[in-house]
Amino acid sequence: MLKSEINFSDFLDTVKDIKILNELGEKLLKSIADSANYINLTEGEILFNKAESYHKGIYLIINGEIRLIDEAGKILEILGKGGLAGLTTFLGKSSYVVTGVSVGQSTLLFIPEITIYKLINESEAFSKYFYSVVNDRLHLFQNKDNSFSKSFTYKPVGNYMTFPVITVEKDIPIIEASKIMSSNKVGSLIVTDNENVSGILTAKSLVHNFLPNADRYGLNAKICDFVDKDIVKVPKEYPLVEVLAEMQARNKEYGVIVKNEKPIGIISNKDILKILYNSINIYTSHIESSESLDELRNSYLNLYKVADELIESSRMTADVLPIISSVHLAIQKQVHKITTQEFYKKSGINVCDIKHALIIMGSGARKEMMLDPDQDNGFIFDDDITQTEKSILKDFGKKLVENLDYVGYKKCPGNVMVTNPNMSKTLREWKKSIAEIVNDPSSGGGFLRSSIVFDMDTFCGHDSLVWELKEFIFDIIAEKPIFLIQFLENDTNFKSPVSLFGKFIVEKEGENKDKLNLKPYALSIVVDVTRAYTLAKKLSSLNTMERLKHLERKHILSDETVGKVSKAYEVVVDIVLRNQIKSAKKGEKVNKYINPESLSTYNQNRLKNALNTITKYLNNSLKYFKGHP
Structure with missing residues (x-):
């Protein structure tokens, strides 16, 4: 798929016979030429795949033909000159419901959605013709798949x-x-x-x-x-x-x-925020009334359906993560509530009466959970806790971990859980442990632990214990800023998974053969680098996108850097989460591995550009922390 720029005089000559543009004046045609791009496809090249993320615009066919093919390989329609590809996806902001394939050599004009809205608003003739074509396309697809219209949840203002x-x-x-x-x-x-x-x-x-x-x-x-x-x-x-x-x-x-x-x-x-907030409540209200672990397990297993609907209703996939995380947290808090009730019935002890904080760490604290979060939790005990109280909480913690695992939140492979003595300590002991990590991060898995522990939030209990520990983290890093350099240098061990020849470097063997794990090579790097800036500047934001905005507002990172990194992060999140939903629908294992060869050319190029941006972000940030320009 090759893009080329538009010369306006040539453009006028090219589109003069295309009906949908016939009645537009030169001013509106100029707005199209200024924003659009020509796309040149070869025989059999895929314009978009079914279930692929929306390209943020519509394709107008200038020359050649595009076949629209359903999941069974049946040709639903062949679009020729003047045809519009991606219409229904534009209308619903959903993923593509069919696959578009070029017949021979084809030239298309990609018109961004903002330009389409401008044309609809300013030209009654364009609007009338456009919506007549939309209705025909909807009728075609609804006859083939009655569930199609369910994806139209991207409501107009x-x-x-x-x-x-x-x-x-x-x-x-x-x-x-x-x-x-x-x-x-x-x-x-x-x-x-x-x-x-x-x-x-x-x-x-x-x-x-x-x-x-x-x-x-x-x-x-x-x-x-x-x-x-x-x-x-x-x-x-x-x-x-x-x-x-x-x-x-x-x-x-x-x-x-x-x-x-x-x-x-x-x-x-x-x-608008009130409207979106109410949408979150729709997903969590039934969870809060669940009375059994089996009900919560069912909610967890069906969370991919919520994620699928949210993606179809959102501008950016990264915006969906806090809502998915809210649903995860609602499930986990209900597990905690049921476990607390069970523990009380058995022992006569209400663990909430003991001063402590149950903390959630990593992606849960950042509100960036996808469909495969494991358990990252711990206890902060009050310094005056008795041994008896500590034993009670540890017994409770064992039951909580088992119940979370039963519902679907697998035990952390790095053992970051309340059942690990290193994750269940008094406030004083936590401070000592964190000081040891900062002073000698390479020993005892310090880098791994800090990447999780340094993002923490109160799950339940006493916020004051968490606030004091967070403040200590800020202070200890201020005393030894070299820790941030050592931490980011550890990330450089994950070299860009794209070769000099532009090929993806994938796993050579094992269950993930021919796949690429985007967590260490992309997601974790963006999270780690952005966290490093916020720790250095003592900024309190937890969510990565919010951190980037905060760094931009404080003029710590430039508008350009934040724009590029945010876009790269969005691309990776979009590809990973859509792949997870696809795997969940098939009953397959859900993780952050993707097969690059299964992506369309469009998404392969998006991913390569994103990985390149993320690598530059890491390298430039290391220079910043080392004091280099």
């Missing part, structure tokens, strides 16, 4: 926007605008100029920009000095999660929904 909107003209006095806000009990007003959106006035702007300077401006000041003109404007068809992503990327509280530049609705950051 028009379903959730607040309307009608309250608007004001740009030249009204600020005191009048304030009264309108107060009487309508709203935190923002859409500002218009001849009925078209020109900006937004927020209560926050009045508090931070007007009130401190009220004496200078006076109460008759016009609102034009306090209006944010750089606003997020989207059509009502635009997906909700895309609106949130755009608002967060531009640090905006509100999005304005428009039609032909006229406001028809508004939505806030808080509104």
Whole structure:
């Protein structure tokens, strides 16, 4: 699959006979040419595989043909010149439901989804023709697979926007605008100029920009000095999660929904987060009412279905991990509750009465669990705990580990569990142990333990014990920053699994023959490097994506670096999690190994670029910590 740039004059000549673009003016055609790319395919080359992640746009066929093939190898349709490939996936933001294969030599135009939305919003002729083609395609696939429509969960913002909107003209006095806000009990007003959106006035702007300077401006000041003109404007068809992503990327509280530049609705950051939060509750509510380990085991075994649905409903796969983790944690906490009740019935002792903290470590603490988390837990005992109380908690811990294992959370192969004396200690003993790791990380598996222990969170119990231990970790590393260099140098043992000739380096033998483990070669490196920065700068964020954003806000990492690393991390998470879901559906073992040869050319190239970015991130960060420019 080869990409090539677009010359506008040649482009006009190329698309003049393509019906869907016929009635677009030069301005809109120019917007297509500026954002699109030509894609050249050879005979039999795969454009996209069934179940492959969405390419974030649509393919318009310029020359040649594309066959759409179902799972059984049956040809559902052959698209010729002017045909659109990837339509249904664009509409649902789902994975591809068929495989697209080139017939002979084919040339396609890849049009990004943001451009498609622009065309839908600004050209009634394009919108009408586009949706007629969509309906035909949906009808075709629904006849073949009635479950297809279930994937259309990527809802448009028009379903959730607040309307009608309250608007004001740009030249009204600020005191009048304030009264309108107060009487309508709203935190923002859409500002218009001849009925078209020109900006937004927020209560926050009045508090931070007007009130401190009220004496200078006076109460008759016009609102034009306090209006944010750089606003997020989207059509009502635009997906909700895309609106949130755009608002967060531009640090905006509100999005304005428009039609032909006229406001028809508004939505806030808080509104969207509330909607997404309610989605999490849907998945966890039934877990909290489970009364047996068998019910929880069933929830664990079916978690891949939740993950599958979430991926189809999300802009980025990495955004799904905190929700999957929330479901995992809900299951584990219910296991803890049942175990506590069983232990009380047997011994008459409520372990919650003993001062301690049960901690979760690694991916669980970071809210980055996929479908294969094992147990990473430990106890922090109060320094004044008695031997009797410690014995009680250890007995309880043994039962908890067995129950978690029964439900599906396998025992940690590195023995990072409450049943290990090294993972169940008093606060004082924990501090001593961590100091030993920092002072001599190469002994006793220090690197491995620190990569797990240094990401910890309270699972239940006394938060104060965890907070104090975290603060100690910050302080001890500040005293010996060379530890971070030693830690990252250990990661360099995992060389890039791509050869100089661009071939993937895979396992040569064993059960994972011809596969590549993306945990040590990609995921762990991003996590470790990002953690190193946060430890060095004493930043409290646990989630890797949140850490990257925090480092960007603090100007510790550049916008460019964070953008590239976030994108690389997203690619790896997307490939791994989709592969896990695929394995779970087949009843196969779920892990972080993938067969690179099973990926389409598109995903192979994505993965190679991501691995290259991750290797550079590690090497550049080592230079940073060593004091090199």
